[in-house]
Amino acid sequence: MSTAYRGRFAPSPTGDLHLGSAAAALVAWCAAREAGGTFVVRIEDLDRPRLVAGAEERQLADLRWLGLDWDEGPDKGGASGPYRQSERAAAYAAALADLRTRGLVYPCDCSRREIAALVSAPHPGEDGPRYPGTCRASEPTRTWRRQPAWRFRVESGVTVVEDKLLGRFEQDVEARVGDFVVIRADAVPAYQLAVVVDDLAMRISEVVRGADLLDSTPRQILLARALDGTVPRHAHLPLVLAADGTRLAKREGGATIAELRAAGLSAPQLVGQLAAMLGLVTVEEGRAGLLPFELLGAGRLDRLAGQREVRWRPGQGIAD
Numbered sequence: 663m664s665t666a667y668r669g670r671f672a673p674s675p676t677g678d679l680h681l682g683s684a685a686a687a688l689v690a691w692c693a694a695r696e697a698g699g700t701f702v703v704r705i706e707d708l709d710r711p712r713l714v715a716g717a718e719e720r721q722l723a724d725l726r727w728l729g730l731d732w733d734e735g736p737d738k739g740g741a742s743g744p745y746r747q748s749e750r751a752a753a754y755a756a757a758l759a760d761l762r763t764r765g766l767v768y769p770c771d772c773s774r775r776e777i778a779a780l781v782s783a784p785h786p787g788e789d790g791p792r793y794p795g796t797c798r799a800s801e802p803t804r805t806w807r808r809q810p811a812w813r814f815r816v817e818s819g820v821t822v823v824e825d826k827l828l829g830r831f832e833q834d835v836e837a838r839v840g841d842f843v844v845i846r847a848d849a850v851p852a853y854q855l856a857v858v859v860d861d862l863a864m865r866i867s868e869v870v871r872g873a874d875l876l877d878s879t880p881r882q883i884l885l886a887r888a889l890d891g892t893v894p895r896h897a898h899l900p901l902v903l904a905a906d907g908t909r910l911a912k913r914e915g916g917a918t919i920a921e922l923r924a925a926g927l928s929a930p931q932l933v934g935q936l937a938a939m940l941g942l943v944t945v946e947e948g949r950a951g952l953l954p955f956e957l958l959g960a961g962r963l964d965r966l967a968g969q970r971e972v973r974w975r976p977g978q979g980i981a982d
């Protein structure tokens with residue numbers, strides 16, 4: 663088995679790159695470059711209604727403007743492409759066929775409303791209520807009321823994430839989310855499946871991304887194991903919040919790279935402020951401006967703090 667470092671940045675082209683994504687891209691790039699490894703950019707464009715025309719090109723242009731480069735990606739190609747999820751349907755179909763053959767997935771035609779009605783205390787999370795397993799034991803010959811989705815069978819027990827930054831995180835996926843959807847009723851692969859199939863196919867050794875995805879990681883570990891793959895290491899970065907504690911991604915303005923650039927911030931200033939916010943450099947060093955490669959070496963990545971959130975203070979870049 664190859665132990666070469668392969669990192670990735672996997673944006674969804676649903677708008678302009680914001681500070682949180684830029685921080686994730688910067689650290690993922692630094693980790694790959696410091697390890698002398700390969701850095702992959704993959705475009706996660708399966709959720710069609712949320713796609714924004716031109717966003718992919720603008721996000722890639724923002725990454726280049728910041729001073730980041732990549733070895734494999736949609737514009738460059740590479741041995742484990744294609745690098746847009748919309749072009750990888752065959753890989754997801756093969757994964758579904760494999761899971762079906764081994765009885766690890768089953769069809770389910772429950773609607774969201776039916777599931778919510780069955781569960782007395784709906785889970786308030788983004789994924790909706792825990793699925794109570796209604797279709798788990800259905801006969802395969804049953805008639806379906808509508809096109810079914812495919813759910814992954816989850817056994818009870820705790821799944822452990824040994825996160826490089828946040829430490830040990832445990833989740834009983836069965837108790838929290840239940841059997842989860844891997845192929846949606848409209849035949850589109852769910853994020854959880856697509857990300858795992860792609861990380862395996864692209865031989866990603868370390869996933870560096872925002873802490874908002876930590877909750878999905880146990881599901882992804884279960885899928886990676888089921889697909890007989892190796893589980894990558896994980897490093898979840900703090901979520902970047904505005905100075906007043908609101909989510910940057912949900913704010914009206916001033917949080918995208920394009921807006922900051924238009925306001926006159928230079929790339930070294932922005933990289934310096936991001937690095938200071940994450941604790942990689944001091945506020946003074948950050949203020950002086952930095953190019954991404956200047957963050958390499960000197961054990962700077964070891965200074966990354968394991969925190970769930972940091973706050974962006976324009977002009978200062980001070981981590982709370």
Ligand code: GLU
Pocket residue numbers: 672673674706857870871875
């Ligand atoms: N495409 C996801 C996003 O933009 C990130 C997926 C991942 O890093 O695993 O939020």
